[in-house]
Amino acid sequence: MANLILVLLxxxxxxxxVHALQQLRFDKKGEFRILQVADMHYxxxxxxxxxxxxxxxxxSCTDLNTTAFIRRLILAEKPHLIVFTGDNIFGFDTxxxxxxxxxxxxxxxxxxxxxxxxxxxxxxxxxLSREGVMKYIVGMKNTLSELxxxxxxxxxxxxxxxxxxxxxxxxxxxxxxxxxxxxxxxxDYSKVxxxxxxxxxxxxxxxxxxxxSTKLQRAYMNKPEAQISPAPGLVYFHIPLPEYASFDSSNFxxxxxxxxxxxxxxxxxFATMAEAGDVKAVFTGHDxxxxxxxxxTGIHLCYAGGFGYxxxxxxxxxxxxxxxxxxxxxxxxxxxxxxxSIKTWKRLDDEHLTAIDAQVLWxxxxxxxKKQIGRL
Amino acid sequence: MANLILVLLxxxxxxxxVHALQQLRFDKKGEFRILQVADMHYxxxxxxxxxxxxxxxxxSCTDLNTTAFIRRLILAEKPHLIVFTGDNIFGFDTxxxxxxxxxxxxxxxxxxxxxxxxxxxxxxxxxLSREGVMKYIVGMKNTLSELxxxxxxxxxxxxxxxxxxxxxxxxxxxxxxxxxxxxxxxxDYSKVxxxxxxxxxxxxxxxxxxxxSTKLQRAYMNKPEAQISPAPGLVYFHIPLPEYASFDSSNFxxxxxxxxxxxxxxxxxFATMAEAGDVKAVFTGHDxxxxxxxxxTGIHLCYAGGFGYxxxxxxxxxxxxxxxxxxxxxxxxxxxxxxxSIKTWKRLDDEHLTAIDAQVLWxxxxxxxKKQIGRL
Numbered sequence: 149m150a151n152l153i154l155v156l157l158x159x160x161x162x163x164x165x166v167h168a169l170q171q172l173r174f175d176k177k178g179e180f181r182i183l184q185v186a187d188m189h190y191x192x193x194x195x196x197x198x199x200x201x202x203x204x205x206x207x208s209c210t211d212l213n214t215t216a217f218i219r220r221l222i223l224a225e226k227p228h229l230i231v232f233t234g235d236n237i238f239g240f241d242t243x244x245x246x247x248x249x250x251x252x253x254x255x256x257x258x259x260x261x262x263x264x265x266x267x268x269x270x271x272x273x274x275x276l277s278r279e280g281v282m283k284y285i286v287g288m289k290n291t292l293s294e295l296x297x298x299x300x301x302x303x304x305x306x307x308x309x310x311x312x313x314x315x316x317x318x319x320x321x322x323x324x325x326x327x328x329x330x331x332x333x334x335x336d337y338s339k340v341x342x343x344x345x346x347x348x349x350x351x352x353x354x355x356x357x358x359x360x361s362t363k364l365q366r367a368y369m370n371k372p373e374a375q376i377s378p379a380p381g382l383v384y385f386h387i388p389l390p391e392y393a394s395f396d397s398s399n400f401x402x403x404x405x406x407x408x409x410x411x412x413x414x415x416x417x418f419a420t421m422a423e424a425g426d427v428k429a430v431f432t433g434h435d436x437x438x439x440x441x442x443x444x445t446g447i448h449l450c451y452a453g454g455f456g457y458x459x460x461x462x463x464x465x466x467x468x469x470x471x472x473x474x475x476x477x478x479x480x481x482x483x484x485x486x487x488x489s490i491k492t493w494k495r496l497d498d499e500h501l502t503a504i505d506a507q508v509l510w511x512x513x514x515x516x517x518k519k520q521i522g523r524l
Numbered sequence: 525m526a527n528l529i530l531v532l533l534x535x536x537x538x539x540x541x542v543h544a545l546q547q548l549r550f551d552k553k554g555e556f557r558i559l560q561v562a563d564m565h566y567x568x569x570x571x572x573x574x575x576x577x578x579x580x581x582x583x584s585c586t587d588l589n590t591t592a593f594i595r596r597l598i599l600a601e602k603p604h605l606i607v608f609t610g611d612n613i614f615g616f617d618t619x620x621x622x623x624x625x626x627x628x629x630x631x632x633x634x635x636x637x638x639x640x641x642x643x644x645x646x647x648x649x650x651x652l653s654r655e656g657v658m659k660y661i662v663g664m665k666n667t668l669s670e671l672x673x674x675x676x677x678x679x680x681x682x683x684x685x686x687x688x689x690x691x692x693x694x695x696x697x698x699x700x701x702x703x704x705x706x707x708x709x710x711x712d713y714s715k716v717x718x719x720x721x722x723x724x725x726x727x728x729x730x731x732x733x734x735x736x737s738t739k740l741q742r743a744y745m746n747k748p749e750a751q752i753s754p755a756p757g758l759v760y761f762h763i764p765l766p767e768y769a770s771f772d773s774s775n776f777x778x779x780x781x782x783x784x785x786x787x788x789x790x791x792x793x794f795a796t797m798a799e800a801g802d803v804k805a806v807f808t809g810h811d812x813x814x815x816x817x818x819x820x821t822g823i824h825l826c827y828a829g830g831f832g833y834x835x836x837x838x839x840x841x842x843x844x845x846x847x848x849x850x851x852x853x854x855x856x857x858x859x860x861x862x863x864x865s866i867k868t869w870k871r872l873d874d875e876h877l878t879a880i881d882a883q884v885l886w887x888x889x890x891x892x893x894k895k896q897i898g899r900l
Contacts, residue, residue, distance in 0.1 A: 340799050342821040351734055351796055354727035390790070413821075414766070416792020420727055423716050445789070446718040 170262055172229060172292070173314040173322070178476035178484050180313050180327055183227035184384070185469060186433025186452035187268065188214050189238040189459035190252035196241065198457035202464055211251070213457045217467060217497045218255040224501050225471055229292075229311075230256045233433040234268025234334075234386030237281075238458055245274040249284060257289045264292045264329070266307045268386040268434065269336035269346060278336070282306035293331075297356055304350035305333030310360050316476065319484040323372075326379050326487050327474050328364050328426065330357060334387035338411065346387050348415035357417075361424040378426040380487050380510055382472065388432045390414045392449050395442030401505050402440030402451070402494070405462065409435050421447060428490060428510040431470065437462050439470075439494060441507065448509045453494060466496035471503075477512065488512050546638055548605060548668070549690040549698070554852035554860050556689050556703055559603035560760070561845060562809025562828035563644065564590050565614040565835035566628035572617065574833035578840055587627070589833045593843060593873045594631040600877050601847055605668075605687075606632045609809040610644025610710070610762030613657075614834055621650040625660060633665045640668045640705070642683045644762040644810065645712035645722060654712070658682035669707075673732055680726035681709030686736050692852065695860040699748075702755050702863050703850050704740050704802065706733060710763040714787065722763050724791035733793075737800040754802040756863050756886055758848065764808045766790040768825050771818030777881050778816030778827070778870070781838065785811050797823060804866060804886040807846065813838050815846075815870060817883065824885045829870060842872035847879075853888065864888050 174180045190196075190211050198209035222230070237248040256263040265285050272278040279295075285307070286293045294309035311329040315321030335347025365378040393408040421427040422445055429441070429448035436454025443449075453468035454461045461467060470492060477488035493506035550556045566572075566587050574585035598606070613624040632639040641661050648654040655671075661683070662669050670685035687705040691697030711723025741754040769784040797803040798821055805817070805824035812830025819825075829844040830837045837843060846868060853864035869882035 340801070343795075343798055348792075348795060350799075351727045351730035351792070354792075355731050358727055411795070413795040413798060414790040414792055415795040416724075416727070416730075416790055419719075419724060419787070419789040419791040422719055422789060423726075425716070445716075 170292075171314055172262065172311055174316045174326065174474075174476050174484070175228065176316060178316060178478060180229075180474045181225060181227045182382075182472040183221055183225055183230045183469060184233060184431055184452045184472065185218060185230060185455050186233045187235040187436055187454050187459045188232065188252050188456035189235055189270065190214060190248050190456060191238050191241040191458050192243055192248065193251050196458050199459060200461040200463050201457065209457055211456075211458055214455065214467075215251070215255055217455065217469075220501060221469055221495060222255060222259045222261065225495065227261060227471070229329075230261055230263040231329075231331075231384050231431070232256075232263065232265035233384050233431060233452065234266050235270045235433065235456075235459065236265055236268065237274075238270050239273025239276075240270065241458070242274045245276045245281065246284060249281070249288070253285075253288060253291075260290060262290055262292050264311060264331060264384075266331050266385055267305075267333055272336065278333075279306050282333075297360070300352075300356050303352045303356055305335055305353060307331060307333045308353050308356060310364075312364070313474070316484045321373055321484065321486070324368060324375070324379075325364060326476065328361075328379055328381040330360070330381060330383045330427075332357065332383070332385040334385040334432075343413055345412040346409060348387075348411035348413065349385070349417040350415065354417055354420040358420060358424060361426055365426055375486055380428045380474070380490060381424075381426040382490070383421065383427055383430045385430075385432055387411065387434050388451065389418050389430070389449065391418045391444055392432075392442070392451075394444050395440065395449075400440040400442035401507050402453075403438065404440055405437040405465075406435055408438070418444075418447070429472070429492075431472070436460055437465065439468060439505075441492065441505075441509070450492065466498050468494045468496050470494050472509070486512070546668075547690055548638065548687055550692045550702065550850075550852055550860070551604065552692060554692060554854060556605075556850045557601060557603045558758075558848040559597055559601055559606045559845060560609060560807055560828045560848070561594060561606060561831045562609045563611040563812055563830050563835045564608065564628050564832035565611055565646065566590060566624050566832060567614050567617040567834050568619055568624065569627050572834050575835060576837040576839050577833065585833055587832075587834055590831065591627070591631055593831065593845075596873075596877060597845055597871060598631060598635045598637065601871070603637060603847070605705075606637055606639040607707075607760050607807070608632075608639065608641040609760050609807060609828065610642050611646045611809065611832075611835065612641055612644065613650075614646050615649025615652075616646065617834070618650045621652045621657065622660060625657070625664070629661075629664060629667075636666060638666055638668050640687060640707060640760075642707050642761050643681075643709055648712065654709075655682050658709075673736070676728075676732050679728045679732055681711055681729060683707060683709045684729050684732060686740075688740070689850070692860045697749055697860065697862070700744060700751070700755075701740060702852065704737075704755055704757040706736070706757060706759045706803075708733070708759070708761040710761040710808075719789055721788040722785060724763075724787035724789065725761070725793040726791065730793055730796040734796060734800060737802055741802055751862055756804045756850070756866060757800075757802040758866070759797065759803055759806045761806075761808055763787065763810050764827065765794050765806070765825065767794045767820055768808075768818070768827075770820050771816065771825075776816040776818035777883050778829075779814065780816055781813040781841075782811055784814070794820075794823070805848070805868075807848070812836055813841065815844060815881075817868065817881075817885070826868065842874050844870045844872050846870050848885070862888070
């Protein structure tokens, strides 16, 4: 009988979503570190060749190079969360999407670091639909991904959810979300015959985002431990917004080596985020050889740069990742406060995992500082 | 007792909205005619001077010229519906907004033609809020305006609603909506400090539009009298969309004599309409000396041109209005069918109410024809 109870208890524990057991929070140093992996394009592992690498790399390069790059980054950056921003697998070339996903997310899973994923435009190009892919992902080990917000009756896409990052354990803000992460499904391709190209974030998703942001802001600025301004928010999805085309090299950090492959019409998510007021930065993938961050009316719009080796790229231009680190303020009394700054940099897949383009995306005092932040 | 019942019956009839008693429908000639009045800017009547008129007009020109223009148009065009697309009163100059509204809408009311109004950015600039102005409007005689859709729990703005235009009386489509009219509140000014300028149509409004369009399309294409494609939709609001800036004289009909004063960011309503698939044309005001219609991926974007005399304009460039006429198809058997074409033209406030820029916005056969439609 005692055994049966134990089994039932374990079974019930196993059905509890990971995030209920594992609340994201700032670490003892007051930091929260996010590694963004964009466009792995994982297919079948060691039999899948690399695209756009140097002639001397061709012979030995496969999907396993993508895997090795994540492993090295995890060791080097010690992230608290790994975010996969879509085209995680390249459905078109995969012989078994479940195997591809198992292999693609394996480094995250085996590291025991929580991870979250959204869909790109290629994930569903095998035998699994977008719903099928996202349903499989949410059942994987250590993931905080969700299919969709349970409280919303109707929402477009699969993989719209948010995560809260709470204060340091045993600190006064232990039960407040000091940093909010939003994840959205930016779709695949337009379903409107007169509008060619990529899909877009729909009104239903924007309304969910708006409600969620409002709710989080209200909770943060109300007792207990009422704060005076909203907690910063970061937004992750796959396809860049049309507003990414607002920049040139005079007003961004990084490079733009191809056009902005946004939807061909503007569905207004930038306006919705600007109105919400808490979002400080947006992080997408999709355009593999763009890796810039540009700043527009209060919000940084950032690419990660292409990560995966079975994805188009540019031979000799290293695959890369984007790190984001939010840091808490420590008051004179040695007590952890709210978020003081949000910094970002990229890491290249070279011998030293070279860090480049470090910048402050947001700081509590300045709202935003454009200057570079010296050595890491 | 019988008297009491009669009184109660009358009272209950009076509380029924006009549109419940008065279903819009195509006339016996298979036509539905809409007169759009943009930017009356009505203030205090005969003591309110005209702006931007010729020197010889200055002395005798007041708000009453605006009134006279509507009266003449009603006689000439015999519309079935008059749509006021905002800045109906110029709140800043009015001494009594109720009096201003009574006077501004008086020609519509006394004509006994149903009318509908939305708000602009100036209507609330007196002692009445936007809610107050719209609440007053919906209580006026013969109006089909509504405060907001009763079935929606939460929506931004005041004056978001839709109207159905049913088939000819005693025809087989008498109970179907063959033409759908959508009205939205495009707001006044941005509430986001980092985004200057005009307001925009929000996700909550777009979701309502999307749901309404889906519901109407389903009803139209289902039994009884199931149709094979959605009924055309026309959309009316005040502030033009950013997409109005897509055109130049090579691809529009009319003139562009000033910049497009849309919101400075794109809130995506064009994308939402394009996705819905039923909208054939959008009609706004706001920019008084632009009066063009341009065509973008399936939807005509049209200005009416400035109507009111206490509104900025251009001396010597006539105040004007936009007419839209939808016509039904008559089958070989002499039975009225669905909408065959939607035409538009403008009328100038000159001696002959000259009609200009006639064009077919949409036709059942061609989807759209750009060619001019000869003499009226």
